Amino acid sequence: MSQSVERALAILPLLARGPAGLGTVAEALSVHKSTALRLLRTLHEGGFVYRQPDGRYRLGAQLFALAAEAIENVDVREIAHPHLVELNRATGHTVHLALHQDDEVVYIDKVDSRYPVRMYSRIGKPVALTVAAVAKLLLADLPEAERRALAHRIEYPRYTARSTPDAQAFLRELDLVREQGWATDLGGHEEAINCLGAPVHGPGGRVVAALSVSAPGVVVAAEGLLELLPLVLRTADTISREYSGSGTGPAE
Template sequence: MSQSVARALDVLDLLSRGVRTLDALSAELGVHKSTVLRLLQTLESRGFAAHDTAHRYRVGPAVFALASDALDAVDVRTAAAPILRALAAETGQTVHLATYQDGVVTYIDKVESRQGLRMYSRIGLPAAIHATAVGKVLLGGLDPAERERVAAGLDLHAFTPRTHVTVAGLLADVAVSAERGWAEDHEEHETFMNCVGAPVHGPDGRVAAAVSISVPNVVLAHDGVLALLPALLEATERISAELGARTPTTASAPTLSPAPPKETP
């Protein structure tokens, strides 16, 4: 790579991380200020950098336009498809991809398991936010205030004795799930099914989608489903990278816990 091109990209990276002055940029790059100034002038001429009257520099509008075009060109379903199918082939279980919009979690892709037992879920159908792994993952990706608002408006229908039926219980579970980097549906939507889910992150670091693995009890016990987490987390990191997430996320190892008692409103 051309040294000038490499340095210009380094300047953009520093600007995006809040390095604003000529002196600071020069110190970070380890080059003379005159060199940095020439790079900044070139970037400004193409709209990739800008500065204010105090000569504090920032990312220019061309960067945002370029990012917007790139995001439009990357569809999460398309990016995830081969990785979802590889995950399903590796585990032999049903794999879902879901997204969130305006209070609704929707399945946008599904790969069936090799088992004879089929799940009710279908591409295009909504998922119960409070009783599915993907629902909890996507709820956990919202800002805290928005998370509480959405949770307060949910119909906390009790699908099974394990389903969350109080907002406080659901939010506590979602907070733990968001902190450790994965969520589970431990017989909360169907008494014979366990699921684990993990987030897919977009270029801005926010949760863009969720992937889950669903397994009937007759195929794997709860502990066996938790043992699939490393494969799931590897898959979601790969999808996140395809979407342009800048850094991989890390999730804590699963810990077994007793089943929560049924909540009462």
């Protein structure tokens, strides 16, 4: 990488911390003010920085537009799929990936278990909001006001004796999920099915998707499924890093 490019790139995280004057930029880069001004002018022409009326520079609109476009065009399913397949290979259990859309959480990918007992879930099908592990993970990440409003407007079907009974119980469960960073559905939707889930985080740290491992109790008890938590969390973390572009792999 050329020295000019390196210096120009170094300006961006500096301005991400807030507007800065020419002198501050020059000092941070350890260059003469004329060099800093040339770099800033180049970035300004491209819309990546903006010169305020007070003479200080801040990040420009073009940078935010590119970031938003890049995030919008990143397909989390495409990135996650090989890792879901590997998680399925390592565990043998059904693996799901889900997204939150309006008041629904929908499966966008599924890798079936390798044993004869299969789950009836399918890609594109909404999940049970009040009990599914993936739903808890996605809804727990909502801002508190949105979380509470949603909890009080949805219904609470009694799928099994372990189903979430009401909004107060649901909000307590979401608080727990936020605190521990993972979620379960231990017979809340189907008496015989247990599920363990982990969040996939985007560049800003928000939960953009959730993955889960599900298995019938006749195949593995809830305690045995919970032993997979470190593997499930590692898989979600790997997907998060690749999705956010924060992986450590070499550039092509």
